[in-house]
Amino acid sequence: MTNRLRILRAERSWSQQDLADRLEVSRQSVNAIETGKYDPSLPLAFKLARLFSIPIESIFTDEA
Amino acid sequence: MSCSSATPARKRYERRVLTLMLVYLPTIFLTGRFVRHHALQGWLLYFWSILPAIPVIALIAMMGRYLQEETDEYQRVLTVRALLVATAALLGTLVVDDFLRSFASTAIPPFIGFTIFWLSFAIAIGVQTLRDRAAIHD
Numbered sequence: 001m002t003n004r005l006r007i008l009r010a011e012r013s014w015s016q017q018d019l020a021d022r023l024e025v026s027r028q029s030v031n032a033i034e035t036g037k038y039d040p041s042l043p044l045a046f047k048l049a050r051l052f053s054i055p056i057e058s059i060f061t062d063e064a
Numbered sequence: 065m066s067c068s069s070a071t072p073a074r075k076r077y078e079r080r081v082l083t084l085m086l087v088y089l090p091t092i093f094l095t096g097r098f099v100r101h102h103a104l105q106g107w108l109l110y111f112w113s114i115l116p117a118i119p120v121i122a123l124i125a126m127m128g129r130y131l132q133e134e135t136d137e138y139q140r141v142l143t144v145r146a147l148l149v150a151t152a153a154l155l156g157t158l159v160v161d162d163f164l165r166s167f168a169s170t171a172i173p174p175f176i177g178f179t180i181f182w183l184s185f186a187i188a189i190g191v192q193t194l195r196d197r198a199a200i201h202d
């Protein structure tokens with residue numbers, strides 16, 4: 001699964017730590033999601049979607 | 065899971081571990097003294113022999129509590145992965161120990177299994193943290 005998290009974050013000039021604080025997770029977690037090493041759970045994906053005010057599928061793309 | 069990125073649940077876990085260690089150290093010291101200097105037998109010997117295991121078992125329970133309290137799901141995944149690595153290392157050690165007992169009439173010294181478990185856990189956490197740090201870019 002790929003994602004546009006880095007682009008969305010850059011559009012808002014947020015650092016990984018900024019995003020991590022808003023999501024109430026560690027910076028390590030944001031980095032793992034951004035780099036595709038970890039796919040977030042549905043609740044966290046919904047939290048991301050609410051934060052960026054866009055649908056989940058606008059953030060994450062299923063490569064299958 | 066470095067100190068700098070420690071989540072609130074992780075900090076609570078570390079405080080509990082420290083408290084348990086403060087209980088464990090005098091317990092193991094007292095046990096050593098009682099068992100060596102008194103000719104204990106029967107239930108008293110069993111009691112003193114098992115006593116130091118209680119804080120150690122509590123340590124494992126604290127890990128379970130940490131996993132329940134950790135709200136950062138990625139940190140939870142890292143911990144569970146490390147626990148799997150540690151469990152595999154422990155099972156491997158126990159299998160080797162069983163075969164040594166069966167065919168060579170010898171055994172791995174006491175407490176090696178527990179040491180291997182936590183050492184493997186620490187290495188697994190360390191490797192994952194280093195790998196994540198190498199990939200961090202803002």
